[in-house]
Amino acid sequence: MNGTFLGMPAFPEAAREAVRDERLRGNLRHATHTIRAKRAAAVAEVSDWAELREAGRRIKDHTLRHLDRHLLRLEESVTAAGGTVHWAADAAEANRIVTALVRATGESEVVKVKSMATQEIGLNEALEAAGIRAYETDLAELIVQLGDDRPSHILVPAIHRNRAEIRDVFRSEMAAWGRPAPEDLTDSPAALAEAARLHLREKFLRAKVGISGANFMVAETGTLVVVESEGNGRMCLTLPETLISVVGIEKTVPTWRDLEVFLQTLPRSSTAERMNPYTSLWTGTADGDGPRAFHLVLLDNGRTDTLADEVGRQALRCIRCSACLNVCPVYERAGGHAYGSVYPGPIGAILSPQLRGTASGIDASLPFASSLCGACYEVCPVAIDIPEVLVHLRERVVQGGPATREGTKVVLRPAKGHAAERAAMRAARWAFGRPGVLRTGQRLAARTRRLHPRTLPGPGRAWTATRELPPVPAEPFRDWWERTDGGRNEGDAPQDPEETK
């Protein structure tokens, strides 16, 4: 994935900084709570939401099961409509293809929209290395680009910024990228939007090459779909002479009719709207209308490996609505950057370690970046059981096990640093297999309870740094049960050895 994320610290360390950043927590709290309430209301309006969710799940599952077939169909339809299809096995190949396509046009500037897949592969950096400048045109992505920042949310990549910060970024950076922001720019939303509009318009009117992603690709017709709120996407998709779309293979749906389900569930789940303000659909090329040339780069980059995993493959159902981020209490405190990936939040915690593998520290820590509260599963419009996949990936990290890497079945070794935990878990299971041992341990704890330290060493320190420990009772329940014959003969409580001294 994106080179800028390499060398990220593991999630707990990255989150620690974010938790302490009061301003960031305030921004995130405000944004997620607002959208959370709106989404709930938008979903409640639909009487058949449960059925739509189930339909979405089934369409996606079915498509994924026969993805090879649907992709070939898609290639055929796109080609028949005048487009050209390219297959990219990984990030490097995709970047090579796109760079060559842009070079062939002789241009050194491109406009981009809806391009999470291109962030995943680090396309902007690759283009820059080839002397091509890429301009992000989605408002939030523009803010991220101008601020030399990283996206922290699927839908609102600049969610971690407030208006005043955005104004400061516009004022100081816009000039270096094109039309400068007005001298007297205020932080009112209208003023900020107008500054961005003028800045971007200049780009749209000049650009000869556009690069996009897509929300859906319809196999039967070869149609690509982008849904958005700003209209910038439509400019990007229609004004340039050449359009290059880089799309993950899992975005395929078999038929035009399948869109019906997702065009209902996606807007309500993501922006709490009944319908997207702009839904752009295009099929190949047409004379005198839109781009002259259309290229579709189908991106694998770990997706077929993910598909090979029975439990984990459901992550590929994701339609990137971001509802799971907005409802996640961990995302709310840790922020999107802590996930070290363009896919943050609960979906990122299960998608990134599958696409990239669990070898790095950050990827091995992501499956643990959840309290398993289940709120993400509850809101997901395609019913991805995120907690189930998290636990499945935890198993892969701590125990190792079978996985598919670059099309080959491998047996992964456990990630480093879990040996002590594994031993402790084994010991606990051993003791729990023997009630007598458990009782001895309980009695020992009860007898020494006055001696227990108030702060613990090792992993226990994490507990006592912020929370008091519960006092150990004088008598565990099972001893009380036996002593009193199930509560029938309450006698004297046992003497506390410390008190009788």
Next chain:
Amino acid sequence: MRVALFLTCVNDTLYPDTGRAVVRLLTRLGVDVDFPVGQTCCGQAHYNTGYRHEAEPLARRFAEVFGGYEAVVTPSGSCGAMVRELYPRMGERARAEGRGGALAAALAPVVPRTYELTEFLVDVLGVTDVGASYPHTVTYHPTCHGLRGLGLGDRPLRLLRAVKGLDLRELPGAEECCGFGGTFALKNPDVSAAMGADKVRSAESTGAEVLCAADNSCLMHLGGTMARLRTGMRPVHIAEILASTEEDPLS
């Protein structure tokens, strides 16, 4: 009716008062309670941390120990959800991995007969007024596994509303996780503590003296946070409130 109390290892070791309250409450309601001493732990910490194979023998033990009872009652939403939601999944995985259907077969009869306490009271015994008295202001936190795993719904609230003298305060953001999450509290201590502190502050904002839940694990985390933040609130398990009567009040 003869039911088995599945107390869970945390309650047995650290919260015996909750166990005693369940026994008192159920006995008062005419239920014959047994505590099979062969019980230990449901294996949730193992399973959820990625040690599914370490959890399997514990599931098998659960089936052996509790197999012969009409019903199994547990005062823990998360251990209840472990049994009802995840045990069947473990049985299926064992079968799928070619280790036979023995685990699934052993679990099949006991899993649907396992109830969380408030579920057992409302659904099986059919009571919401259990004759309790508890003259205090209380706010209730629906823990995640009780809420989403078991779907307890408003059962605990209905039980609390019927308690004499109890002043129930609505908890803002009730459905948000408290940040415990088992080993999550140790692996991601900063986020966990921040979630706990936020939960405690919203509980405090209700003006309640007592924060009540149906799971001592979450209460351990929240109680520890309250003590550190010096809020003056107390964590109390719902079983202890429901066991409290005018003659024999919870101190």
